Amino acid sequence: MYAAILNQKLVLAINEAEQVSKGLKKLNQESYLCPSCRHRMILILSEEKKPFFKHFYQVKGTGEKEEHLQAKQLLCTALKANGLRADIEVPLLDQQLRADVLVENRLSFEVQCAPLSGAEFAHRHALYKKLQIKDIWIVGERHYLKNKINRSQKIFLRYSTQWQWYYLEINPFSCVITLKYNILMAALSSELSYEIKTFSLDERGVASLFTFIPSTRKNKISYIQDQKIYLQKQINQKSKLGLKIASLLYQLHYSVADIPDELFLKLREPKEKSPIIIFLQKKLADLKAS
Known part of the structure; x- marks a missing residue:
């Protein structure tokens, strides 16, 4: 992770490492916190990699790393099969940002399987905007949308004239992308109404996703x-x-x-x-x- 919380502010690993190298700070004497879970993080310096933060302890058994890696690989392969130039884990802005799947230097698919705070999301979204790269967020199982929506899920919502408010989910183990579109909320509660379309996570499925136009839009009401x-x-x-x-x-x-x-x-x-x-x-x- 290339950002952490320090004294209630978001800081970048590359900037913190520079202060350490200049002697302005001692390594890991600061109380860095994860933007998502607020657990302690440490700054890692390496000759082989750019500076980054990692959790002081490691939570095992979540399966998120495997889900994340396989989702990126399958999505990138499907995009390449459609004749697009796509790469995974592309560093941008002098390592301030790392695109999960960068397409034609104009589009980034961010595959989000782990928790993500609003502050970290806003920071990454702003960096993409600065680069004039459109960021599309596609979520793993942890963030799947069900019959209600919470605050942490709302940041992944996107809007288009064809799909209205929509939400993208990926399952690399079943090789499926799920589009939930025409998303609406009840008058007061967080209960949702939406339509669903699934696509195979391959060349044809991704091509169909890009060209999908709903035939009709259902009129819905609350009870x-x-x-x-x-x-x-x-x-x-x-x-x-x-x-x-x-x-x-x-x-x-x-x-x-x-x-x-x-x-x-x-x-x-x-x-x-x-x-x-x-x-x-x-x-x-x-x-x-x-």
Whole structure:
């Protein structure tokens, strides 16, 4: 790993190594932390490799290294078979960044099997943007999308006019890429609705993925009663969402029954605010303006 957290800031291994070589710092006297798991990391200096961070202890038995390596190799092979120039583990920006699978120096597939913090993701995404390379994230089993989405999964969402909000998953052991597209969230909860298309992890499958256009888009709705039960539960449990909506209802002298049913039906985009919160905030703004 080429970045770590030091004093709540992201630092690069290459910069830390330079300070060590200049005598400005002593090797591994700083408390480096992993951006993903917050466990201790150490700075490794080598004549054969560029400086990098590694965990002070090694967690064994996860299978992530094997999954990651095989996924990169199979994906790269499939891309090459389609006549594209592709390579794995390509160092960029003087070793600040390492592309998992770099295609034509314009596109990078990042195969993410291990945990990844929002800070580390943002850092890597910004470096790709600086290089004018489009980064496409494709996740391993740890991050597979099921019936709900969490904060750590949202960073891997991408948008296109054809697929709307979509999510890419890879299984190198079954040789399959799964596209989950037209992803929408329930009105209040993190429950998801999406469509699925699978592609073989080979020459034909990758070619089909690049050219896939959904024939139709299904119209979907939330279930009113499920969302009302969810809302009442959040209010009773005094969750962050529950407290926010309860406060808006209190200021408006409303109850849950005063929220129009059609708002509970409405699905939203994954990064969009709840239509119920938008409705209540607008009502409150109108009330204060009157």
